[in-house]
Amino acid sequence: MAASPADLSAALVLSPVPPADWFVVLPPAWCLLAGSVLLMLRKKRRLQPLLAIPALALLVLFDALLFAHVLENGPVTMVMGRWLPPFGIAFTADLTGALFALAGGLVALAGGIYALTDIDGEGRRYGFYPFLLLLMAGVSGAFLTGDIFNLYVWFEVLLIASFGLLVLGSERRQIDGAIKYAFLNLVATTLFLIATGYLYGIFGTLNMADIALKAAAAREWLPLMTLAALYVLAFGMKAAAFPVNFWLPASYHTPRIVVSALFAALLTKVGIYAMMRVMMTLFPLEREELSLLIAAAGAATMILGALGALAQSDLRRLLGYAVISGIGVMLAGVSLGSPGGLGGAIFYALHSMIVMTGLYLAAGVAGRLAGTFDLNGAGGLHQRSALFSGLSLMLFFAVSSLPPFSGFWPKVMVVKAALDIGAWWLAAAILLAGFLTTIAFGRVYLLAYWRPAGAGRPAGDGRIPASAMLPIAAFAALALLFGLLPEPLLAVAQSAARGLIDPAAYIRSVFPGVT
Template identity: 65%
Template sequence: MEPARFEQWLTIAPVALCLTVGAVLMMIRHNIRLHGMIAVPALVALVLIDALLLAHVAAQGPITFMMGRWLPPFGIAFTVDLTGALLALTAAIVALAGGIYALSDISDSGRRYGFYPLLLVLMAGVSGAFLTGDIFNLYVWFEVLLISSFGLLILGSERQQIDGALKYAVLNLIATTLFLITVGYIYAVFGTLNMADIAENADGLRETAPLVTIAALFTLAFGMKAAAFPVNFWLPASYHTPRVVVSALFAGLLTKVGIYALLRTMIMLFPVEREALSLVIAIAAAATMILGALGALAQSDLRRFLGFIVVSGIGYMLAGVSIGAQAGVSATIFYAVHSIVLMMALYLVAGVAARLGGTFDLHGLAGLYRRAPAFAYLSLALFFAGSGLPPFSGFWPKAMLVKASLDIGAWWLTASILISGFVTTIAFGRLFLLAYWRPALGPATAEGPDAAAETDDASFAIGWTSGLPILMLTVLVVWFGLFPEQLMQLTQGAAASLADPRAYLRSVFPTGGAL
């Protein structure tokens, strides 16, 4: 009941900033020249706020802020621990990269129809999902990011965008409905929706309540949102249709929110039930990573290729959830941070490559190394990271997953991780040989919402709005690979906090329990 401290205001500042700036941009929607000038500084401010929040949580532990001075568990809580703060900061960084890239990638028509307001609302939803301490409000923030993603997906109103949006919408709405049903089920069982209250009372209800059923419903709902096997087909069928920067934001952020929700519910709230479902999750993880890698190997469209790489990465993160031990959870969080940055960078690279080569089709895309050597080197570093090769960021979480799976005797899961990594390496090698190393071919024609920009590119040169975001993200990928210790310490601390949420509970209930 005391006045809120500065660090408590930081918990809601990311959401408040994004919603406020998004509303301002809507009010000046006819003056589109100002959109980028306002949105990019706002995204810089978002990065700074999330960095301050992470620094405080890392030093002092979880923070809770209650809305309207309602005591928990009755009020709406924002509770931030290491997992939420780390992922929120990573999301803000890639959103900033996307906002800068969009300065040249999004046309006046796209800005007029609300790219930057929708981006800010999307970030409000993503930030809210990472920072909330209430399971129903996790659903609410899912809805916020889902609504804004619909607008971004159809920006341009091309026929294939509408087709992709339909597939995206149907599966995500089914998953969201399933999530809402499960939230209602939780309230019927626990009489509360506060995550700390649920975690505190779960032990006393395991003998009488169907908690395994609730955990299974959460696994299915969040698995659909994360594009896990067997409900992963919507992602490669939709992520190649919008503008490249939109695909990049989706690939970097949206599926990771599903993985975060799985970590929060299955590791912190229902660890015993996760153990009962661990084999099912592990089988889904192995199938997701291997089929995603094979799907990427079979693609000739660069955007579809990356869509299957996103799917394969979800499999690695699910593997850590299935293992459940602190080492596996730490690897999942590390991989999530790596994947957010990497997938954003890879899609931006794909956009520049298509503008340089005139097409997304690997049969016509060639000669990029000769035309832009520096860009080719950056691309190669990202391809190595995507393959999980040292000394780049993708190596460490895969190595952590291999060790964690061997520690529990899951040799077949270890084999799946190694096979998927091997196939992914071949797929990225094929991409580099065809698109970069092969001599340039004749002119090609691009298709899709980026076609006008990519076919009229005889004199295209990589400007700062395209090059700076790619360089910034590549530096992070290399930094995480060469100096993983600090990130590894954060992910290990985050995993420990999820597995033993006493500090999280004390943050919500300082006096020792709910009223």
């Protein structure tokens, strides 16, 4: 008697996968594939950028198609090996993840183009472009995964790549910065892994949608506050939040300027994204209990970052403190947890990814023109190139959150959300940090750009390559565009925030039968 075929419908996805759903897994898979090819061809120095830049352009295309798909159809889930969640590893893209992935792809493409100028033949031979693709595999995977252990895995992937990029050149100061960077990230990663092991021991699952369902059903007797506090600390260290932010200004000024730009735009934002995802989706009530602590950390982060920027004479160190100050604004939005506050944090994170990349790349050109990154020795940049001076000024206005540039509107959103609940002190901290940042970058412009170059100051290279000017001009234009026409991005950011606050659509994407 022939055995009846087994019913696999309860364990496997049996229906064909819609072609558009492949965009959920395509960004990290494509980066790993392209990075592997570049690694095999690492001795072909001239061939490296010719392959890497089109690969990064395709990554932007894949991210844009994914964003359009999610915007039209809602969150999308794909599971590995056709195994149904929570047994199969899920990739789930919602508006927040798709937005961050698209912005990350744009940053990587700009970095790849700028590296034509900043990375020499030896840097290419020792793996700049393969490391960049590996970094983007980790960043894209972190933004798109629906499994919290795989979030940890993608963190490790991007960290491995970041170590390689950090020491590219093997200079003494790079090794020193890498040691500080590695130690603090090792501590944060260990806390992340401990919290994830504890989470698995409690729930028996690592799928974030599954955990959200189980946590909501048994919140009264589970030690979720302990878990939430561990994750806040781990992600706070990753994002360089006060009081565990001292590793960033000690390391971000040491590598090549294009590497610093990639780190400033991507690595801290992965920490902020992870905090948003975990705290809003898995631990919403615990986030509310910790909101005052997160808000206080955000206020201290933004003000101390702005004060640190004011105290610096090295342009690269100054930008590191500007990154930290921006993280404080995002933490403030996370602490508020409202559509306005969280939407402002998402908008500000996207703004920061674009503007900080432009600022670091502009700092590289400024150092090339002036022959130094020291503000005390620089001068005359406006006389060297009025166009570059104007683009830099646009980026200075944007990072200071002055109208009509992109940083103005998300800060308005977060300030309004703070005032709506009576948190006037948090709104005041945001405004004070913006004022101090304006002074810090006004000082940069006056000393390095407007002040005439004096006798005895070092003379730099007077040429600005097109590969350097193009990404700076593009990001300055984006900062102006999002400031003049903020409505589309405002609407998408608020929609993304509502999806984090009410993850029902996210959960239904993973478990279609759940109501």
